[in-house]
Each structure stands twice: as structure tokens, then as C-alpha cells.
Amino acid sequence: MRKLPTRFACKFLTIAKFSIAFVGAMVIAQSANAQGQLNVYNWGDYINPEVLTRFTEETGIEVSLDTYGTNEEMLAKIQSGATGYDIVFPSVHMRDIMQKLDLLHDAKVNTLPGFENIDPANMRSKVDPESSYCLPYAWGAVGIFYNKAEAGEIKTWDDFFALPDKGKKITMLDDLRETIGVALIKNGHSVNTGDSAALEEAQAWLLERTDKISAFSYDIVSLVQSGDIAAAHWYVGATLYTLEEPDKLGFVIPEEGATMYQEDICVLKDAPNKDSAVRFFEFYMQPESAALNTLQQVNGTANVPARDLLPQELKSNPNTNPPPEVIAKLQIFEDLGNDLRKYNQVWTKVRTAQ
Amino acid sequence: MIGKRESRRLAALLIPGTLFLGIFFMGPLAVMIVFSFLEPGLYGGVEWNFYHLNYGRILGWADAEWEKFDPVYAEIFFRSVRLALTNVAITLLICYPAALWVSGLTTRWRTIVVFLITLPFFVSLVVRLFCWVLILRPSGFLNSTLLGLGLISEPIDIIYTETAVLIGMAYILLPFMFLPLYASIEKLDHSLVEASSDLGASPYQTFLRVILPMTLPGIAAGAVLVFIPSLGNFIVPDLLGGAKVLMIGNLVEQQFLSARNWPFGSALSVMIMLVMLLLIIFFLRRIGRSEIVK
Numbered sequence: 001m002r003k004l005p006t007r008f009a010c011k012f013l014t015i016a017k018f019s020i021a022f023v024g025a026m027v028i029a030q031s032a033n034a035q036g037q038l039n040v041y042n043w044g045d046y047i048n049p050e051v052l053t054r055f056t057e058e059t060g061i062e063v064s065l066d067t068y069g070t071n072e073e074m075l076a077k078i079q080s081g082a083t084g085y086d087i088v089f090p091s092v093h094m095r096d097i098m099q100k101l102d103l104l105h106d107a108k109v110n111t112l113p114g115f116e117n118i119d120p121a122n123m124r125s126k127v128d129p130e131s132s133y134c135l136p137y138a139w140g141a142v143g144i145f146y147n148k149a150e151a152g153e154i155k156t157w158d159d160f161f162a163l164p165d166k167g168k169k170i171t172m173l174d175d176l177r178e179t180i181g182v183a184l185i186k187n188g189h190s191v192n193t194g195d196s197a198a199l200e201e202a203q204a205w206l207l208e209r210t211d212k213i214s215a216f217s218y219d220i221v222s223l224v225q226s227g228d229i230a231a232a233h234w235y236v237g238a239t240l241y242t243l244e245e246p247d248k249l250g251f252v253i254p255e256e257g258a259t260m261y262q263e264d265i266c267v268l269k270d271a272p273n274k275d276s277a278v279r280f281f282e283f284y285m286q287p288e289s290a291a292l293n294t295l296q297q298v299n300g301t302a303n304v305p306a307r308d309l310l311p312q313e314l315k316s317n318p319n320t321n322p323p324p325e326v327i328a329k330l331q332i333f334e335d336l337g338n339d340l341r342k343y344n345q346v347w348t349k350v351r352t353a354q
Numbered sequence: 355m356i357g358k359r360e361s362r363r364l365a366a367l368l369i370p371g372t373l374f375l376g377i378f379f380m381g382p383l384a385v386m387i388v389f390s391f392l393e394p395g396l397y398g399g400v401e402w403n404f405y406h407l408n409y410g411r412i413l414g415w416a417d418a419e420w421e422k423f424d425p426v427y428a429e430i431f432f433r434s435v436r437l438a439l440t441n442v443a444i445t446l447l448i449c450y451p452a453a454l455w456v457s458g459l460t461t462r463w464r465t466i467v468v469f470l471i472t473l474p475f476f477v478s479l480v481v482r483l484f485c486w487v488l489i490l491r492p493s494g495f496l497n498s499t500l501l502g503l504g505l506i507s508e509p510i511d512i513i514y515t516e517t518a519v520l521i522g523m524a525y526i527l528l529p530f531m532f533l534p535l536y537a538s539i540e541k542l543d544h545s546l547v548e549a550s551s552d553l554g555a556s557p558y559q560t561f562l563r564v565i566l567p568m569t570l571p572g573i574a575a576g577a578v579l580v581f582i583p584s585l586g587n588f589i590v591p592d593l594l595g596g597a598k599v600l601m602i603g604n605l606v607e608q609q610f611l612s613a614r615n616w617p618f619g620s621a622l623s624v625m626i627m628l629v630m631l632l633l634i635i636f637f638l639r640r641i642g643r644s645e646i647v648k
Binding site: 072076079169171176210214216217223226228337344349 | 394396397398399420421422424426427429430484487488491492493494513514592593595596597598600604605608609610611612613614615
């Protein structure tokens with residue numbers, strides 16, 4: 001649910017699914033000389049369709065694409081025995097869960113040609129630090145997307161939370177880990193803490209601010225563009241819009257730190273086309289493929305040479321390609337295990353406060 | 355009396371429907387009830403151990419290690435009921451006069467109007483609700499119109515409030531109130547209305563004593579049809595309430611997705627169903643009695 005600005009609402013993917021199925025059907029109808037099949041299960045709008053087209057052109061392998069809106073939705077579907085999918089794109093903490101649940105196939109990714117292109121910094125898995133199972137795909141920061149006319153310059157979370165006092169509207173993400181994560185960062189805790197006292201502190205901090213937060217929502221792009229919302233807690237994918245209208249819109253990774261996301265590409269244990277999946281890994285590890293994808297996704301790629309192929313506006317962008325000292329301030333989610341239940345309670349409290 | 359052969363034939367005819375309901379309605383229901391008494395699995399799903407704390411969290415006892423008892427769930431429930439009842443009242447107030455008016459039109463116009471009322475069903479719900487976001491936002495259609503007419507000097511804050519949720523829910527559920535109301539008003543015997551006024555009743559008395567009691571079944575059907583989806587709705591509070599007007603539907607959704615606590619979600623659903631069942635039984639009994647009186 002990070003991802004691309006064009007996504008409308010992660011929970012309402014039905015329309016997208018239909019259109020993707022339609023496009024998929026057309027693609028299949030087009031080329032009759034099939035060399036194999038690859039069934040992709042990915043987040044909505046989380047891969048450049050051109051990458052898949054080019055993969056088919058190069059290998060003759062037909063691709064079908066199906067989408068999900070949350071990690072949990074995908075996990076539930078795989079757990080309930082959905083078969084036929086070859087590769088999935090879980091977030092790092094979710095791929096760790098899936099590996100523990102024995103849902104993934106060890107594709108020996110780190111022995112494939114092209115793996116030397118992958119930035120070791122992007123091998124973030126706790127259970128598979130060598131990236132044998134999955135290929136690091138893309139990553140990005142979660143910061144503040146703002147309208148410069150309404151919000152002025154924003155540099156910190158404090159700037160962000162000062163806006164409502166000036167009569168401006170702000171929104172945060174409708175995601176328990178992201179929003180509680182900001183509160184934990186502001187109070188000097190890890191976004192993966194299971195400590196009840198830290199969570200209570202974060203809860204109190206958020207409760208003090210709930211009347212300032214107009215909404216918890218993903219669907220705010222048009223409202224920030226129109227200035228109805230001055231600033232919103234949002235994904236780096238907003239760069240797509242800030243590059244279009246640099247005088248009007250801005251995105252910043254707040255100085256106090258922020259959360260980040262990363263997804264990996266994994267092969268499922270019962271994937272019917274494991275050979276096609278390996279072909280896809282090899283294809284995607286080519287810098288040209290990763291760059292093509294990043295160009296449309298405007299986030300970070302794990303492919304080092306691909307970064308050099310990007311246009312200057314993305315390469316020198318402090319948000320899509322942040323300097324090391326900024327990266328050091330970004331925290332990634334880990335699996336919480338049972339502690340998730342504490343977060344859930346905090347989240348319910350925060351959302352009921354009027 | 356039904357003959358033996360006939361009753362056998364009836365039974366044969368009933369089997370497919372009964373089986374269908376049994377498998378596809380009672381089956382999932384049973385799964386939900388069983389799950390609500392089990393321990394949540396670490397990564398979704400359930401552990402097959404008896405666990406009463408799902409209800410404990412809602413009703414007053416909890417283990418206090420992972421979750422504390424919190425009246426917040428009851429609060430969310432009552433808020434949802436209040437919003438759902440308000441929505442029933444709003445749709446009734448809009449639809450009753452409208453249905454009266456439509457039933458007085460010529461047959462041709464009636465068909466057109468009824469068609470127009472069902473027309474929104476052809477467009478995706480999410481798209482329609484997102485249009486409401488564009489209408490209600492500070493620089494949106496509503497505010498710019500009011501500002502242009504000089505009726506207000508500053509944009510009014512509607513988006514992401516309870517008012518916005520009520521507007522959205524009334525909008526999507528209007529047809530569910532209108533159609534049953536219209537069906538019962540259309541069947542109204544106009545000679546009774548005429549008789550009432552011939553006998554000296556004022557229009558007000560005629561409405562209260564003749565029209566209203568006779569259309570009560572339509573009101574009841576409409577009320578139930580609007581109340582139930584209002585109570586369980588989570589899309590409207592998400593989009594128009596900015597996820598801040600948390601309703602019971604949002605809470606259930608949260609349990610099954612981001613919280614990965616299926617048993618608690620099931621327990622919440624069982625509670626909602628019980629309350630709705632009681633409400634509806636009570637409601638239908640009252641209506642049934644008033645019909646006997648008539």
C-alpha cells in the first residue's frame with residue numbers, strides 16, 4: 001500500500017483488477033508462440049507494465065499479473081491455498097514471516113548472474129541476510145507530501161504538526177504501523193518496539209494530536225494538489241507529482257527521521273513455473289530493467305548500476321536517492337509477532353478519539 | 355390437507371434451496387462462531403484452543419497482557435448504532451415525501467423516476483463516494499457555490515466529519531429506503547383516503563390515521579434495509595470520515611487485515627449479528643402487532 005500515487009485506494013482494487021485482467025488477456029492473445037508462463041502477484045500499480053512487456057519480448061514468457069492491496073491480504077490468500085502464483089512482492093517483514101511459515105522457495109538468488117548489481121544495504125531480511133530466497137526489489141521513504149502555497153517549507157515533523165494551529169489541514173496514513181511509527185520516532189523509540197511503556201507514550205503523543213489530524217487516509221493526492229490539505233504523511237512516490245509541479249508541491253523526509261518500506265521479489269514454494277521465475281530474476285537484475293521500472297515508480301532501486309542510468313532529476317533527488325546520513329535515520333518495519341496486538345489496541349484508541 | 359405424494363414433492367422442491375442456504379449461509383456463519391471462541395494465530399488464522407478473551411475484551415474481562423479491557427469497543431458499537439439510526443431517519447424523511455409524489459405521477463413518468471433512482475447502481479460505489487470528497491472538500495463544489503452566492507464567508511468544514519459520513523451513507527442507501535416505501539405507497543387504496551376526507555378528517559388526520567398505518571410495512575422494510583448496511587459500512591467512514599469516524603465495520607476490517615486477529619473480528623461480528631437479530635425480531639413483532647390491530 002505504499003507505492004504509486006495513481007493508486008486510488010488499496011482496499012478498492014476491484015476496478016484495477018478488472019482492467020489488469022483485461023490487459024492481461026489482450027497480452028496473452030497477442031503472442032501465440034508461448035515459451036512459458038509467469039504468474040505475478042503484486043501490489044496494485046507497483047511495477048512498470050513496460051518492464052513486463054519487455055520481459056515477454058526478450059524471453060517469450062507470457063506474464064499474467066494479479067494484484068493485492070496489503071501484505072495481509074496477500075498472506076491470507078497464499079495461506080488459504082491459492083495456487084498458480086509464481087512470484088510475490090512482500091514487504092521485508094512479511095517475507096520473513098512467509099519464510100518462517102515455509103511458503104517460499106529457495107531460488108538461490110545470490111548465485112544468479114547479475115546479483116553483483118544488488119546493493120548489500122538492501123538485503124534487509126532478518127532470516128535470509130544473504131538474499132538466497134528473495135531479490136530486493138524497491139524501497140522508499142515515507143515522509144511528508146505538501147503544498148508549498150499552503151504549508152510553506154516543511155522540514156520536520158514539528159513543522160508538520162504546527163500547521164493545524166495556523167488553520168491548515170494535515171492528514172496521516174490509514175496504517176497502524178506507519179502512523180504509530182511516527183509517534184515512536186518522535187519519542188525516541190524504535191518503530192519495532194514491543195515495550196508497553198513506549199507504546200503508551202506514543203499513544204499519549206498521538207492522542208494529543210488527533211484533533212489536529214483531519215484524516216487518516218491514502219487518497220489525498222488531489223486534495224494536496226488543490227491545497228485543501230496543506231500537508232500529508234505519504235510515500236516517496238509523491239515525487240512523481242513534485243517533479244511535475246516543483247514550484248507548487250514538495251516532499252520531504254523529516255529531519256527527526258521517518259519510516260521506510262522495502263519489498264522483495266520471492267518465489268512461492270508451490271510455484272508452477274519456477275524456471276520462469278528465475279528467468280525473471282535474471283532479467284530484473286539487469287540495470288536497464290530496474291532503471292526502467294524506477295523511472296515510472298519514482299522510488300529507490302536496489303540495483304546499483306541502475307541508479308546511474310536514471311535521469312538527473314531522480315539521481316540527484318534527496319528523496320528518491322537520499323544521502324547515507326538520511327538513510328541512517330530511516331527505520332524499516334520488522335515482524336512484531338504477538339506485540340502487534342498492542343499496536344492494534346493503540347490504533348483503535350487513536351482512531352476513536354474525537 | 356396436503357396429500358402424502360404432494361408433501362414428498364414439496365420436500366424435493368425444497369431440498370436444493372435448503373442445501374444451498376445450509377452450505378453457503380449457515381456454513382460460514384458456523385465457522386465465524388467457532389472462530390470467535392479460538393485463540394488468534396500469530397500470522398492470521400486461529401490456534402485450536404478455547405479462548406474466551408475475545409468476548410472478554412468487548413464485555414469486560416481480558417488478560418491484560420496483550421490486550422486490556424477497554425470500553426472503546428462498546429463505544430464504537432453505540433456510535434455505529436446511533437449513526438445507523440440517524441441514517442434511517444434521514445433517508446425516511448427524504449424518501450417518504452418523494453415516494454408519495456412519485457406514486458401520484460403518470461405511469462410513464464413513474465417508470466422513468468424509478469429507473470433514475472436505480473441508475474447510480476450502474477456506477478462503482480467508490481467512484482461515487484470519491485465524487486462526494488470532491489464536492490465536500492473546502493475548495494469543492496458545495497463550498498465554492500455557497501461562497502459564490504455569498505451565503506457563507508468562509509468554507510465550511512464538512513469533509514472528514516460525522517456529517518460527511520451521514521451524507522455519504524444517506525446517499526448510497528436512499529434507493530433501499532425508497533423502493534420498499536414506494537411499493538407500499540403505490541399499493542395504497544386511494545378510495546380509503548377519499549373516504550377519510552369525506553368523513554371530515556383533516557389532511558393531517560388522514561395521513562396519520564390512514565396513510566401512515568397502511569404504509570408501515572414499507573417503512574419497516576426500508577428501515578431494516580437501510581439500518582443493516584449502515585451499521586456494517588466501512589467504506590464511507592474511510593473515504594468521507596477520513597477513517598476518524600471509526601465504525602464497527604472498520605473495526606472488524608482492521609481485525610481481519612492489519613491486526614491479523616481473526617477470532618476477535620469474528621467475536622465482534624457475532625456480537626453485531628446478535629444485536630441486529632434482537633432488534634429486528636423486536637421490530638417485526640411490533641409491526642406485526644400493529645397490523646393485527648388494524
